[in-house]
Amino acid sequence: MTVYNKLVRDKIPELIRQQGQNPILRILEDEEYTKCLEQKLDEEVAEYHRDRNLEELADILEVVFALAEDLGASRELLMKVYQAKHDERGGFADRLFLIAKEDICL
Secondary structure (H helix, E strand, O other): OOOOOOOOOOOHHHHHHHOOOOOOOOOOOHHHHHHHHHHHHHHHHHHHHHHOOHHHHHHHHHHHHHHHHHOOOOHHHHHHHHHHHHHHHOOOOOOOOOOOOOOOOO
16 A cells, blocks of 8 residues: 555546556545645645746646635635735736845935
8 A cells, every 4th residue: 555645636536446446535624634735835845946847836826726726815816816916916927136226215
């Protein structure tokens, strides 16, 4: 038996069954689910740092959407908040690196 003790995507148990194995599962309570989502985010970010590919970014996005839903927000609301913040502050396309800021005497 291989032990994982981690949050997995919804279709993973069926994939395990298709491989002729029996997944041993339990449903997480609210607080534990939130904690596991946060751990999963850390795990996916670490995997992105290691592999640096779009698949890992997609995994991060999936966890971010789940965290938003855990906060009671839909994906659509998350994207509206993202867009408003992007419109107000911009993105990172210009690759700006702020070294410092000086006070200006008027």
